[in-house]
Amino acid sequence: MPEGGVRCRIAPAPTGSLHVGNARTALYNWLFARHHGGSFVLRIEDTDRKRSTEEAIGVIVDSLRWLGLDWDEGPEVGGDYGPYRQTERLEIYRRTVERLLEEGRAYPCYCTPEELEERRRAALARGETPGYDGRCRSLSQAERRRFEAEGRRRAVRFAMPGEDVTVHDLIRGETHFPASDLKDFVILRSDGTPTYLLAAAVDDVLMRMTHVIRGEDLLPSTPRQVKVMEALGATPPRYAHLPLIVGPDRQPLSKRHGAVSVEWYREQGYLPEALVNYLALLGWSYDDVTTFFTLEELVEKFDLSRVSRNPAAFDLEKLTWMNGHYLRAADEERLVGLLVEALRREGIEAPPEAVRAALPLVRERMHTVREGVGYLRFLFVEVKPDEKAHRLLGPDRAGYLEEVARRLEGLQEWTPEAVEAALRALKDERGLSSKDAFQPVRAAVTGRLVSPPLFESIALLGRDRTLARLRAAATAG
RNA sequence: GGUCCCAUCGUCUAGCGGCCUAGGACACCACCCUCUCAAGGUGGAGACACGGGUUCAAAUCCCGUUGGGACCA
Numbered sequence: 397m398p399e400g401g402v403r404c405r406i407a408p409a410p411t412g413s414l415h416v417g418n419a420r421t422a423l424y425n426w427l428f429a430r431h432h433g434g435s436f437v438l439r440i441e442d443t444d445r446k447r448s449t450e451e452a453i454g455v456i457v458d459s460l461r462w463l464g465l466d467w468d469e470g471p472e473v474g475g476d477y478g479p480y481r482q483t484e485r486l487e488i489y490r491r492t493v494e495r496l497l498e499e500g501r502a503y504p505c506y507c508t509p510e511e512l513e514e515r516r517r518a519a520l521a522r523g524e525t526p527g528y529d530g531r532c533r534s535l536s537q538a539e540r541r542r543f544e545a546e547g548r549r550r551a552v553r554f555a556m557p558g559e560d561v562t563v564h565d566l567i568r569g570e571t572h573f574p575a576s577d578l579k580d581f582v583i584l585r586s587d588g589t590p591t592y593l594l595a596a597a598v599d600d601v602l603m604r605m606t607h608v609i610r611g612e613d614l615l616p617s618t619p620r621q622v623k624v625m626e627a628l629g630a631t632p633p634r635y636a637h638l639p640l641i642v643g644p645d646r647q648p649l650s651k652r653h654g655a656v657s658v659e660w661y662r663e664q665g666y667l668p669e670a671l672v673n674y675l676a677l678l679g680w681s682y683d684d685v686t687t688f689f690t691l692e693e694l695v696e697k698f699d700l701s702r703v704s705r706n707p708a709a710f711d712l713e714k715l716t717w718m719n720g721h722y723l724r725a726a727d728e729e730r731l732v733g734l735l736v737e738a739l740r741r742e743g744i745e746a747p748p749e750a751v752r753a754a755l756p757l758v759r760e761r762m763h764t765v766r767e768g769v770g771y772l773r774f775l776f777v778e779v780k781p782d783e784k785a786h787r788l789l790g791p792d793r794a795g796y797l798e799e800v801a802r803r804l805e806g807l808q809e810w811t812p813e814a815v816e817a818a819l820r821a822l823k824d825e826r827g828l829s830s831k832d833a834f835q836p837v838r839a840a841v842t843g844r845l846v847s848p849p850l851f852e853s854i855a856l857l858g859r860d861r862t863l864a865r866l867r868a869a870a871t872a873g
Numbered sequence: 874g875g876u877c878c879c880a881u882c883g884u885c886u887a888g889c890g891g892c893c894u895a896g897g898a899c900a901c902c903a904c905c906c907u908c909u910c911a912a913g914g915u916g917g918a919g920a921c922a923c924g925g926g927u928u929c930a931a932a933u934c935c936c937g938u939u940g941g942g943a944c945c946a
Contacts, residue, residue, distance in 0.1 A: 616944040684887035714899040761911035834908040
């Protein structure tokens, strides 16, 4: 394969948001293309009209862009091998099928679902491998005319050559498929729509794909697509089948495992560079110690030969840890923007200057922007102590909280240092432990037992609101 | 049921015959730091699925078994 000649693609079906599994496939394709200075193509496989939506295309496009994966050809950017939506290519598929029909590489099949089912059962009963028996392949012209006259619906099947097929996979090596398992399959349904097997194969040929990097679930369809391509007189691309991403139960990752869409991670406040880094390492590794990679480093280092063959379990905890790392490294203004935006989504209008002032308190301890919002909200809205905090604010604390308020009220300067000095002095006078001295104050002021550093928090909250909260807690108790 | 894929700590993985008394990361435990929680630091526990071969030598090669999974039906 000449350098620069690499062409690969991601071909999502727009039936929902971008699944993290597809995101990883997209990433690997993109990295492979960029590494080799080739082209990355986005193709929309929307032939399933009932489930495909315009909105989903938008979401997928946004998610890919958010991740930083740009495409050289496809929706919104065009290209020399379009159109890039399969619903706009239906005529191409029909003509292709017509050609295969004329050349005897495909044939009409009039079998009804009922007949197929009946023969399948019979084959099973005889202990044979079920699968299409090729009945319509040898129909005479007369028989065909008779079926047509009966008004039978006609599908088109591809005539498999009846030979064993070896697929050379860049990740798995050679895989052999026996001819006995490669039965003639439908390429054009009776309603005139192409099947996945045909459409993807035709597009990969016409779009000049040199490499097809996709999920392992498509490995079994490869020998069929290769034969279709050969029947079309084309040279099949090189294939690389990625192991699946599974959930904690080792089942393919799906909605029931919770978060699977890139969109969700974005909303929760994960950074794209964290998701990319995590996904890159989910099924690929560079060496035995390197954990963090920028997109540029990935482009430089990515290599299909180092892709794993084992299904990988998606580990949200590790992703979250990694996100914390990127959050700590992120630019201050970017974080302020993200926090302001996330606060707004919760109905809180926070002045950017206030968020900027509070940033040092949260950037070390948040793992997601959303978590940061949880730490900061007490600064912007009145808080109602949560259950644990409430328990610390019983009547026996009222006097103490009242005293804390009095001491703070008398402060000349409202700074973290002054607040700390006052609270520590009281703590020492009363011989209290840190826990007994500070936790009730934290509960009253932030409404939680877990918060950013107390003295800084009080300083940011301001005198009036702090005193009000302390006294409210004292009276409520 | 048939075909195919896969098999190292709980998880992601390094390992491609001797460097392995198996390395790193997340999670976990302990300690340090400490106003809570984090972050950070130090230390710890934790894996080659099993059985046969091949070889002077196997986590690494071959064959079986078992166990997962995909696809087709």
